[in-house]
Amino acid sequence: MATAQSSKQSSNQGQSAVPTMPALARALPRVEDEIRALATSSSLPIVNTFSGRITAAGGKRLRSVLILSGSLAVAGTITDKAVTAAACVELLHAGSLVHDDLMDNAEERRGVRTVNADWGPGPAVLVGDFMLARASQAALDRISPFAASRLARTVAELVEGQVLEVMDLYDAHRTPDNALRSIELKTGALFEVGCVLAAHCADADEETTTAMARFGGLFGVMFQILDDLLDLASTAQRLGKPVGNDIRQGVYTFPLLRALTDDQRTLLARRGRDLSDAELTGLLAELRQTSLVADTLAHCTSLAARAVRALPDLPDSEALGILRELPGAYLDWAASRIA
Structure with a gap:
């Protein structure tokens, strides 16, 4: 989340952490074409203008890489349904960001x-509602009722995760477990559904689908914890966007809550909504002198290892190698952005 005055722009943050291969390189433009078609499929030009502009701004497309790689690893090919699944998940994600921007x-x-x-x-x-609805409709029309149901369930989980976050805003006594539960619902669920749909589009069995879901959920949690860490321990120059936004917005994240001293917690409890720029700068400087970074990176290293271990037992392939590599590659990228 960000302040009203701050820019959220980031030049495809994390994109360099995404491994690729020829089959993915050929499929990703197809995903972009489907995203664009879905985002601009309203009968009202003004809706298409805004929905199309938001999706055209790009992003990591990490969820697309997960879905396409997962489907390729399971089935040996990237089907049209897998391309549509990637587009649906990206559109759902974009729609949720429209709502996030509004709340922030x-x-x-x-x-x-x-x-x-x-x-x-x-x-x-x-506009956000249109994008969420269009994603589920496309899944129903082009993939299956199961795919549409899982996307709709994910929307509900995203809402629940956001509600939990809102309930804890500016609560200096929020527990790390509460923050983690919000992450599991807001970010973990979106990565998880992507991996479930990857398996589904590849006609995977239940055991493989469950394993893929577990991989996606763990990867998503790690991804968000690293994002939260960068907001505390990186710089605007390295990220291409302001840092410290979560604290300004009263979102006390998992890495922060595990690192706060009693005095720092008291400061946030007393001054949270009125925290000055100088107080925020001082707090960030203090946090960077602690074990915040080392402890969080160690926690994320464990999550990355657990995610890789959760992958299903599949024949070795380049696509499976990408799935194994992605958590560690993103972890390395995030670590390189820490001040």
Whole structure:
């Protein structure tokens, strides 16, 4: 989350951490084509303008890589259904970000003006809703009722995760477990559904699907914890966006809650909503002198290892190698961005 005044732009943050291969390189443009078609499929041009602009701003597309690699590892090929699944998950993610921007009163994301900044809060709700609905509709029409059901379930989990976060805003006594539960629902669920759909589009059995789901969920949690760490321990120059935004917004994250001293917790309890820039800068400087970074990276290293161990027993292939490599590659990328 970010302050109203701060920019959320990031030049495809983390993209260099994503391994690729020829089959993926050929499939990813097809995913982009489907995202664009779905995002601009409204009968109302103004909805297409805003939905299309948000999705065209890009992003890591890490979820697409997971889905395409997962389907390729299981079935040996990337089917049309897998491409559609990747587009649906990316569109769902984008729609949830439109809602996030509205709640944060953010003005930019990835260098593009947000819907709420240009058109107002009410229309932003509607554009986000359109994107979420279109993702589930495409899954129903082009993949299966199961795929549509899983996407709809994920939307519910995203909402629940956001509600848990809102309930704990500016709560200096929020527990790390509460923060972790919000992460599991907000980010873990989206990675998990991507891996479930990858297996589903490859006609995988239940055991393989369950293993893929476990891999995706663990990877998603690790991904978000690293993102939260960078907001505390990186710099605007290295990330391409301001840092310290979570604390400004009252979102006290898993890495922060595990690192706070009693005095720092008291500061947030007393000054949280009115924390000055100087106080925030001082707090971040203090945190960077502790074991915050080392402890969080160690925790994420464990999550990455658990994710790789959770992968199903599949024949060795380049695609399976990418799945094994992704958690560690993203961990290394994030560590390289720490000040």
